[in-house]
Amino acid sequence: MILYDYVLSASCYKLRLMAALLGQPLTLRAVNFHPGREHKSPQMLALNPQGTLPILQDGDLVLTQSADMLRHLTRDHPDWRGADDPWLSFAADLNASLGLARLHDILCYPADIYAVRRAGVQQLRQLEAHLAEQRFDGLTFLTGSRPTIADIACFPNTALAPDGGVSLDVYPSIRLWMRAIRSLPGFIEMPGIHRLHELERPS
Amino acid sequence: MDWVAVGLCEDVPAGTVVPRRVLGTDLAIWRSATGKFHAWGDRCPHRGMRLSHGFVRGEVLSCIYHGWQYGTDGACGYIPAHPNLTPPKTICAQTYPCNQHDDAIWVTLSGTDQPLPDVGGCRPVRSLDFAVPAADIAAWFGQSLAPVITVAAPHDLHIALQPSTDNACMVHAFAPADQDRKAVSRYLEQIRADIEEAA
Numbered sequence: 048m049i050l051y052d053y054v055l056s057a058s059c060y061k062l063r064l065m066a067a068l069l070g071q072p073l074t075l076r077a078v079n080f081h082p083g084r085e086h087k088s089p090q091m092l093a094l095n096p097q098g099t100l101p102i103l104q105d106g107d108l109v110l111t112q113s114a115d116m117l118r119h120l121t122r123d124h125p126d127w128r129g130a131d132d133p134w135l136s137f138a139a140d141l142n143a144s145l146g147l148a149r150l151h152d153i154l155c156y157p158a159d160i161y162a163v164r165r166a167g168v169q170q171l172r173q174l175e176a177h178l179a180e181q182r183f184d185g186l187t188f189l190t191g192s193r194p195t196i197a198d199i200a201c202f203p204n205t206a207l208a209p210d211g212g213v214s215l216d217v218y219p220s221i222r223l224w225m226r227a228i229r230s231l232p233g234f235i236e237m238p239g240i241h242r243l244h245e246l247e248r249p250s
Numbered sequence: 251m252d253w254v255a256v257g258l259c260e261d262v263p264a265g266t267v268v269p270r271r272v273l274g275t276d277l278a279i280w281r282s283a284t285g286k287f288h289a290w291g292d293r294c295p296h297r298g299m300r301l302s303h304g305f306v307r308g309e310v311l312s313c314i315y316h317g318w319q320y321g322t323d324g325a326c327g328y329i330p331a332h333p334n335l336t337p338p339k340t341i342c343a344q345t346y347p348c349n350q351h352d353d354a355i356w357v358t359l360s361g362t363d364q365p366l367p368d369v370g371g372c373r374p375v376r377s378l379d380f381a382v383p384a385a386d387i388a389a390w391f392g393q394s395l396a397p398v399i400t401v402a403a404p405h406d407l408h409i410a411l412q413p414s415t416d417n418a419c420m421v422h423a424f425a426p427a428d429q430d431r432k433a434v435s436r437y438l439e440q441i442r443a444d445i446e447e448a449a
Binding site for chain 2: 172175176179180183216217218219220222223226241243244245
């Protein structure tokens with residue numbers, strides 16, 4: 048399985064993280080997204096006419112939507128699936144708000160920055176309210192007591208919100224949820240999302 | 251100044267640290283492995299990194315930047331880059347009085363002889379940020395600003411107010427055990443929408 052990957056992309060990280068948690072080997076092909084705009088090169092457009100990353104190639108199958116890729120990676124792992132669909136759509140909304148705010152701040156993408164930050168805060172408040180209600184029922188993750196692709200889809204853009212100028216200081220349930228994800232066996236980090244240092248370093 | 255609630259104990263498990271802002275002062279609230287809460291200025295004396303980005307091991311808070319370790323008295327006890335150095339006493343985090351009472355974490359920036367506020371034996375529900383001054387929330391319920399206000403109908407709430415800045419605050423809500431916490435949470439969301447709309 049080949050992932051066409053950019054290390055700073057929140058959406059690419061969804062797949063790197065999911066594969067790591069599953070123990071699924073992944074061949075990473077680094078794409079010079081910035082400043083090279085290699086994802087818009089003729090070779091990459093031949094693979095994905097939309098000119099976006101990530102791209103997941105599994106034999107003849109080529110997937111260009113991160114939600115489809117998460118479903119594909121977990122097709123033989125029913126324990127990683129739940130009532131995911133609304134959350135995969137919510138993850139797309141996060142990508143359009145917090146994700147765009149971050150690309151604006153770190154890679155100078157054009158954006159109505161105040162509008163996307165405002166939208167991001169509204170979504171974080173929804174996420175916080177849902178996770179607080181889950182905690183009343185003794186549940187840690189978005190769809191239950193176990194993590195599913197819903198959590199992995201929503202985690203990166205949430206955790207990277209500060210890169211786009213949106214603070215996570217005021218969301219206790221989101222912080223505990225992020226902590227639970229960062230505690231999962233096999234968790235890997237990316238620039239801006241570090242591992243839990245309070246855990247002893249694995250030998 | 252009086253005691254201010256900075257969070258619910260259950261939101262800060264042992265071995266974690268969270269950032270909180272009280273009247274414009276940034277704090278790192280951390281809880282040691284034995285469960286004791288501490289409130290420090292959110293700034294490492296070394297390079298000014300936020301200590302709330304740090305990590306807790308045992309009874310020590312470490313800065314994420316260079317790993318300087320601070321014991322429960324705020325004093326730096328160990329500098330990894332200079333393992334044989336005994337750090338001078340002058341390297342010390344800014345510490346504030348901090349206490350746990352009624353499932354809430356209370357802080358005072360300047361010391362107080364007031365007893366810790368009471369939440370009427372209620373159980374914690376949740377904390378929410380409001381994009382309005384804390385006084386506006388008290389006024390909404392016809393009260394003046396206090397560490398804890400009571401809101402009788404419809405859920406018989408005790409609400410601890412944490413003024414964060416001149417125009418933002420945190421609300422820490424407590425309700426009797428017979429109240430449905432989801433209903434209370436949704437009521438608080440509605441109140442927030444109404445108060446922010448009116449601001």
